[in-house]
Amino acid sequence: MNFLKDAGHLFRFAGLFVLAFLVFLVVRGYVVPKSFGEYGHYRGAAITDIAALPLKFAGHQACEQCHSDIADTHAKGKHAHVNCEACHGPLANHANDPASVTPTLPDTAVLCARCHTASAAKPKDFPQVDIAEHSGGVPCQTCHNPHDPMPGGDSATTAAGGAK
């Protein structure tokens, strides 16, 4: 054991090294988020953070809970596959607090034209018209109920009232 006679400085150095390693582990424990590595090389809690973001569009299921009368008309018409907020805009706030958040009626002049203006680029079987020629400036809802747009369906006058 003669060779260990002068090895004390090596053990002191090894002790320092072990101490530094422990300090590293402690610092690492505090700096690295708890959920890092839960599912992979990323912070697992980020998934929950993103899933908790607020909604802007309530979804048509929420609308139909209260507006079942309009939902019935809508389900029978040609627009059955067009969801409520596609025209009425994001209304999750209204769904959460119907009394204080009241939606504004969409402008049919812009809204109807966006989809139904005739263009060679649109699918041939999609109903499209030259707006100026078709209506001559008369508002769309005079003849068409947006919830059931085929003329001769429900009367167009209920559309403005019904959409409130």
Added chain:
Amino acid sequence: MSLSRRHFLILLPAAAVAWDFVLAQTPEAAPNYNKSDHWWGMLIDIPKCIGCGNCVRACQAENNVPDGYFRTWVERYHVDDWNMTTPQVISPDGGKEGFPVAKEDAGKYFFVPKLCNHCADSPCTQVCPVGATFISPDGVVLVDQTYCLGCAYCVQACPYGCRYIHPQKHVADKCTLCYHRITKGLTTACAENCPTGARQLIDLKNPNDPIHAFLKTHSVQVLKPQMATGAKVFYNDLDGSVR
């Protein structure tokens, strides 16, 4: 047992490390959404798209996407009979307010909505140096914006151009497939607001999802299949000129 001051000081950091491990194992509060039961994607039915821009507006409203940046956008292709390989592509303001009226002429027109392809083998997540972007266990490519440095490696790596650096937050931003909606049983904002059903959220792990029947009977493609990204946005009836 007597503990000397010296031994106590040695044991202290070890105890701290042990306690940290205990904390790390505490499971988070689990809602009734099980990540391992889903594998999300999207179906784009090209013949149904009318280029109204509803999806782009809905996405910007739902996700506070800054003006001039897009998590989804719509392109209009015009392919001439005499030049199939160089289509003319326009996307004015991402197609947000629709497209100019096209006159009938030679060649064909069609719309191609684009968004993050939520690749199963995504090039963007592989290049992140800090683990800020990742594929969630249910197949959605997400960005941890508290971790992102804004180095933009991922923006360069995405072969589909679906990422951008947020002008105010200075971190990477992209489509989350409306993760905050689909985990609550809703569909994405773009699919919810598509008037023709051209965009549909699909869950490949759900055996009752109509996508399985659709894939059997339709000619469906992904974008840039040669890059082997495992893209999960499927395009029905996609023209060969689309890049």
